[in-house]
Amino acid sequence: MTQSGQTCRILMTVDAVGGIWRYAMDLASALRLEGVETVFAGFGPLPSRRMIEEAQAVGRLHWSEKPLDWMAGGENELADIPERLARLADAEAVDLLHLNLPSQAAGFASSRPVVVVSHSCILTWFAAVRRTAPPDDWSWHEAINRDGFGAADAIIAPSRSHADALSRSYAVRNVDVVHNASRHIPTRLHKAPYCFAAARWWDEGKNAAVLDQAAALISFPLIAAGSVDGPNGEHVDLRHVDHRGELDHREAMALMDEASIFVSPSIYEPFGLAALEAARSGAVLVLADIPTYRELWRDAAVFADPSNPRAFASAIDVVAADRGLRRRLALAAQERSRHFSLANQSRQMLAVYRRVLDQRSALSAAE
DSSP: OOTTOOOEEEEEEEOSSSTHHHHHHHHHHHHHTTTEEEEEEEESSOOOHHHHHHHHHHSEEEEEOOOOGGGOSSGGGGTTHHHHHHHHHHHHTOSEEEESSGGGGTTOOOSSOEEEEOSOOHHHHHHHHTSSOOOGGGTHHHHHHHHHHHHOSEEEESSHHHHHHHHHHHOOOOEEEOOOOOOOOOSOOOOEEEEEEESOTTSGGGOHHHHHHHHTTOSSOEEEESOSBOTTSOBOOOOSSEEOOSOOHHHHHHHHHHEEEEEEOOSOOSSOHHHHHHHHTTOEEEEEOOHHHHHHHGGGSEEEOTTOHHHHHHHHHHHHTOHHHHHHHHHHHHHHHTTSOHHHHHHHHHHHHHHHHHHHHHHHHHO
């Protein structure tokens, strides 16, 4: 990472509930090629044995079952997380911290620089999904995230759309945009006549009801992967899709690699990693017409109104009925996906790391 060839050592927070796990594993693997060692600090529900093995193949893994901010009953449940992170940073002698929840930086005090990445948050979720501010019992999220942003040496968002949402919700400025990436390499060249969708369907922002209603209207079968039961008692029924449950990543990718069409009716997506993985696999993207998807996929996808199941069904059937159109759209998505490479992501992330390390060094020298 440095011109002298010295290894940089970072502490990166992870969880096993959503897309942050895949983001962290892929990014850390790419950074290792650039001389960056990663120590993982996990929070929330325990990962599976296979996930633990994956992490340990990349770097050291420490775990605490302290809750993630969106799973906590109040700010007091998170109060000691910055201290835990500071102790671990000392024990592991890291050079900087890469925190994948801004709340984890709230109250953090250290000579080490802190980079926070907002992959999603309660305020922007409520604004997009329910078009309102969070209810009173969720309002503490604004304060803790604002404190976390204030403690950060750099703030990163995975899309310009999400960066703009953060600016509206928290009045943060100078947000770096570093797009997410995927190292997925398709294992199958043959495409089968079915649609595929993958998400945490219990999350209202993933719009499971529209997906399920659209599935009842289309000519292709629609296979869905992902949990319908959330950690806080959330539940959604899927009656018309072929629901395969919560699959591990390799099983889900095997289904995605064969699917002709990938469908995402999500109302809220700060990036949308599954859409990128589908594009890399050569699937046609039929996506919700929301700012993030428009920004990232522009003329490489078909867009439909996420509030209208018939609009989604119509878009899917138009693509399903035209093999030539499917081929053109799949190639366009695959071409666009090359921009979201791990090489690009790690290069941009390294530039942020270097900048904050240099800034802290300059401050130390001036004292």
